[in-house]
Amino acid sequence: MEAREGLQAAGALLGIAVTVTDDPAWELVRPDGRPAELRVGLGWYAARGHGPEEAVALALLQLWESVRGETRAPDRARRARSVVTARPESEPLVAAVVRLQAAAELLVAMPGLRPSLASALERSVPNEVLEQPRHLQWVTVLLRAGLGCDTASAGADAAEEWRGLQRLGAGDFDPLRRVLAPDPQRRPLERFERALALLLPPYERLLALDARERGLGEAPDGATAQEHEGGAETEDFGAAGAGADAEPGAERAEAEGGDAVPPGADESRARPGEGRQTAEGSDLFAAEQAGFVSAYLATPLPAEGALVQALVELDAASEAAGSRREEQRDDDRTAAGAAGSGAALAAAEYRARAAELTPAIERMREVWARVIAERVARVRTIGRRAVPEGETLDPQSLAGAFAEARSGVQRPAAFLRRETRPRRTRRAGSTDYVVLVDRSASMQGRPAAAAADATLVMLEALAGAERDIAHAEERQGIELDLDIRTALVLFDAETQLVKPLSRGLDDTVRLDMVAGIRSPRGSTNDGAALRLAAEQLGLLGGSTGDGRERRRVVIVVSDGGSNDEAASAREMLRLRSAGVGVHGIGIGSDEVVRRYAPSSSRVDDPREIAEAMQRLVESELP
Numbered sequence: 044m045e046a047r048e049g050l051q052a053a054g055a056l057l058g059i060a061v062t063v064t065d066d067p068a069w070e071l072v073r074p075d076g077r078p079a080e081l082r083v084g085l086g087w088y089a090a091r092g093h094g095p096e097e098a099v100a101l102a103l104l105q106l107w108e109s110v111r112g113e114t115r116a117p118d119r120a121r122r123a124r125s126v127v128t129a130r131p132e133s134e135p136l137v138a139a140v141v142r143l144q145a146a147a148e149l150l151v152a153m154p155g156l157r158p159s160l161a162s163a164l165e166r167s168v169p170n171e172v173l174e175q176p177r178h179l180q181w182v183t184v185l186l187r188a189g190l191g192c193d194t195a196s197a198g199a200d201a202a203e204e205w206r207g208l209q210r211l212g213a214g215d216f217d218p219l220r221r222v223l224a225p226d227p228q229r230r231p232l233e234r235f236e237r238a239l240a241l242l243l244p245p246y247e248r249l250l251a252l253d254a255r256e257r258g259l260g261e262a263p264d265g266a267t268a269q270e271h272e273g274g275a276e277t278e279d280f281g282a283a284g285a286g287a288d289a290e291p292g293a294e295r296a297e298a299e300g301g302d303a304v305p306p307g308a309d310e311s312r313a314r315p316g317e318g319r320q321t322a323e324g325s326d327l328f329a330a331e332q333a334g335f336v337s338a339y340l341a342t343p344l345p346a347e348g349a350l351v352q353a354l355v356e357l358d359a360a361s362e363a364a365g366s367r368r369e370e371q372r373d374d375d376r377t378a379a380g381a382a383g384s385g386a387a388l389a390a391a392e393y394r395a396r397a398a399e400l401t402p403a404i405e406r407m408r409e410v411w412a413r414v415i416a417e418r419v420a421r422v423r424t425i426g427r428r429a430v431p432e433g434e435t436l437d438p439q440s441l442a443g444a445f446a447e448a449r450s451g452v453q454r455p456a457a458f459l460r461r462e463t464r465p466r467r468t469r470r471a472g473s474t475d476y477v478v479l480v481d482r483s484a485s486m487q488g489r490p491a492a493a494a495a496d497a498t499l500v501m502l503e504a505l506a507g508a509e510r511d512i513a514h515a516e517e518r519q520g521i522e523l524d525l526d527i528r529t530a531l532v533l534f535d536a537e538t539q540l541v542k543p544l545s546r547g548l549d550d551t552v553r554l555d556m557v558a559g560i561r562s563p564r565g566s567t568n569d570g571a572a573l574r575l576a577a578e579q580l581g582l583l584g585g586s587t588g589d590g591r592e593r594r595r596v597v598i599v600v601s602d603g604g605s606n607d608e609a610a611s612a613r614e615m616l617r618l619r620s621a622g623v624g625v626h627g628i629g630i631g632s633d634e635v636v637r638r639y640a641p642s643s644s645r646v647d648d649p650r651e652i653a654e655a656m657q658r659l660v661e662s663e664l665p
Contacts, residue, residue: 051063060081061081061082061083062081062082062083063082063083063085064082064083064084064085064086065084065085065086066082066084066086067084067086067087067090068084068086068087068343069081069082069083069084069087069343070082083102083343084343085098087343088101088102091166091167091341092166093163093166096159097159097160097162097163097166098163099156099159100156100159100160100163101160101163101164103149103153103156103160104142104145104146104149104160104164105342105343107145107148107149108141108142108145108146108342109342115231116230116231116232118230118231118232119141119230119231119232119234119235121517122232122235122236123137123140123141123235124517124518126239128517128518128520131329131332132250132329132332133243133246134332134333134336135178135179135182135332135335135336135340136178136181136182136185136239136242136243136246137239138336138340139182139185139186139189139340140185140223140235140238140239140242141235142186142340143185143186143189143190143223144223144225144231144234144235144238146160146164146189146190147189147223147224147225148225151225161190161191164186164190165187165190165192167339167340167341168183168186168187168190168192168339169183169339172184172196172197172198172201173196173197173198175331175335176249176250176253176331177198177200177201177249177250177252177253178246178247178249178250178253179331179332179335180197180198180200180201180249181197181201181204181205181245181246181249182246182335183197183201183339184197184201184202184204184205185219185242186339188205188219189219189220189223200249200252201249204245204248204249207245208241208245218241219241219242222234222237222238222241222242223238389554389557389558390550390553390554393499393550393553393554393557396496396499396557397499397503400496400499400500400503400653403500403504403653403657404500404503404504404507405504406504406657407500407501407504407505407653407656407657407660408504408505408507408508408511410504410508410657410660410661410664411504411505411508411511411512411527411660411664412508412511413664414472414525414664414665415508415511415512415515415523415525418472418515418523418524418525419515419521419523425459425460425461426459426460426461427459428459429443429444429456429457429458429459430456430458430459430460431454431455431456431457431458432454432458432460433458433459433460433461434458434459434460434461435458435459436457436458436459437457437458437459440456440457441457443455443456444456444457472523472524472525472526472594472665473524473525473526473527473528473592473593473594473665474526474527474528474593474594474595474596474663474665475528475529475530475544475579475580475593475594475595475596476501476505476527476528476529476530476596476597476598476660477529477530477531477532477544477576477579477580477595477596477597477598478498478501478502478529478530478531478532478598478600479532479533479534479569479572479573479576479597479598479599479600479601480494480498480531480532480533480534480560480600481494481534481535481567481569481599481600481601481602481603482494482533482534482535482559482560482562482563482564483534483535483536483563483564483565483566483567483601483602483603484535484563484564484565484566485563485567485602485603486560486563486602486630487563489649490602490630490649491560491561491563492561492649493630493649493650493652493653494560494600494630494649494652495556495557495560495561496650496652496653497600497652497653497655497656498531498556498560498600499553499556499557500653500656501529501653501656501657501660502529502531502542502548502552502556503548505527505529505660506529506547506548508527509526509527509546509547512525512526512527525665526546526593527546528544528545528546529542529544529545529546529548530542530543530544530545530576530579531552531556532572532575532576532579533556533559533560534567534568534569534571534572534575535563535564535565535566535567535568536565536566536567536568536606537565537568537571538568538571538572538575539559540575540579541555541556541559542556543579544579544580566606567601567603567604567605567606568605568606568607569599569601569605569606569611570605570606570607570609570610570611570613570614571610572599573597573599573611573614573615573617573618573625574610574614576597576614576618577614577617577618577621577623580595580597580618580621580623582617582618582621582623594624594663594665595621595622595623595624596623596624596626596659596660596663597618597623597624597625597626598626598627598628598656598659599625599626599627599628599635599639600628600630600652600656601627601628601629601630601632601635602629602630602631602632602635603632603634603635604634605638608638611638612638615639624642624663625639625642626639626642626643626644626659627639627642627643627644628643628644628645628646628652628655628656628659629643629644629645629646630646630649630652631645631646631647632645633645644658
């Protein structure tokens with residue numbers, strides 16, 4: 044019982060509702076009508092030999108290094124992913140640095156966790172490491188030293204590197220703890236880069252030794268073999284030690300937003316001119332590194348998973364809500380404060396309504412998730428470049444291979460090798476959505492409320508899908524050719540452009556959208572709304588922006604007739620002639636169905652508008 048209460052209190056500290064179960068998995072659930080909550084399975088820890096107190100400490104650490112790390116130090120999280128994407132062989136070291144820095148930060152905030160966290164982490168780290176490759180021995184040494192455990196079980200080469208690192212210290216000065224411990228004078232990104240500058244060179248030297256021992260000549264993925272002289276180089280620590288202001292990690296990791304090497308590419312595992320032994324040895328390195336991370340740095344909450352992304356969004360929303368409450372309390376007694384309180388109250392009401400509609404938002408978001416999954420899927424195929432060894436003979440390279448053989452080349456490039464590459468598609472994936480919502484006087488009561496809810500669901504879901512696309516592109520290191528933009532137009536006798544065609548969604552749009560739809564008035568000028576949609580899509584001389592090939596979709600939600608059917612028909616013809624999909628949703632109205640046929644539908648219950656919108660989104664998927 045104490046462990047369960049401890050985890051629930053831990054979640055409260057991070058702004059996350061936590062429910063503790065005996066299951067072996069963690070999951071995020073969204074009960075109807077209640078905020079989302081994280082279900083933490085204690086069985087995950089029990090299966091690894093951890094008791095209740097250790098489970099609480101580890102759960103806190105794993106939330107701290109993932110959710111809190113993403114929200115409080117996003118630049119460090121991005122840099123860590125960038126380093127691993129560009130240099131996959133560095134993943135064990137990067138994961139160890141992230142975990143040790145997170146543990147140090149957590150213990151500063153909650154020093155009472157030190158005994159249970161130390162025992163839990165020591166249990167997770169292997170005692171006997173001599174069977175591991177040298178570079179993984181080095182990571183184990185760092186993990187054990189960072190936790191204050193014995194490091195004597197490492198092999199000779201890793202132990203010598205450790206002694207060299209210690210020689211950089213003087214007196215009570217510990218180089219390792221200097222780069223791991225929180226430092227109020229340095230940003231988390233700078234501390235992360237300083238740690239890599241200190242700890243990556245020994246890792247690379249040991250990796251090169253392992254590679255040469257296996258006859259690879261150099262380490263996988265381009266880590267060049269170096270002469271091993273033992274110990275960390277002084278110039279490396281010169282950038283990472285006390286008083287250094289440089290950011291040395293930048294010369295080892297790609298700058299944020301730079302070109303990344305797609306993970307899993309076969310050519311990075313077995314280069315032309317190298318034999319089957321090289322490819323197998325390189326694959327073995329990758330398997331050993333992945334096994335090390337999953338065995339000794341395991342977490343039920345993967346840093347690149349959708350679960351973390353969802354929790355980050357919840358954490359950000361919670362922080363924003365707390366900030367709004369503070370502003371409301373501070374300004375409540377002044378006139379300006381009264382206005383601010385009204386806006387804060389409206390925002391809070393919007394957040395509460397969005398939380399209630401979360402299941403519908405997630406269903407529509409899942410529609411685009413399937414498109415993302417298809418784009419990131421990798422396929423096995425025959426490569427186009429001839430290599431000395433492969434699965435099939437390349438007829439186009441026979442002449443060149445024969446010439447190479449006659450000139451004395453022992454292994455001419457005459458074969459094609461199977462490789463993994465991203466799935467290619469020629470279908471335009473980027474999509475623009477323009478939503479037109481009728482707010483005429485007839486849209487009173489339930490229709491207006493339901494239209495507001497349905498628009499909220501659609502815009503929030505598409506904004507979430509846009510974040511999913513960015514996340515997938517960053518994780519995979521490839522361009523998915525997917526881009527989502529949305530626009531919102533409200534219309535009665537006149538039109539109101541609430542959201543110009545753009546990416547994302549901000550609070551101003553959110554509040555204007557709900558307030559506008561729920562204030563019915565005037566007559567129904569859908570022709571003017573369709574014309575404004577054409578303007579937003581660039582059909583009347585304007586520009587659509589970035590020159591991408593895009594699918595264009597217009598959705599009209601209305602409950603009745605039109606002020607000017609001729610103008611409406613004229614504008615609809617303009618849109619459809621330009622390849623725009625124009626769809627009508629009639630709320631209890633056959634007239635809307637007739638006017639927008641054949642792409643139209645009728646809903647008799649206003650609560651079905653969101654489902655009708657989802658069907659339209661599905662029908663227009665790339």
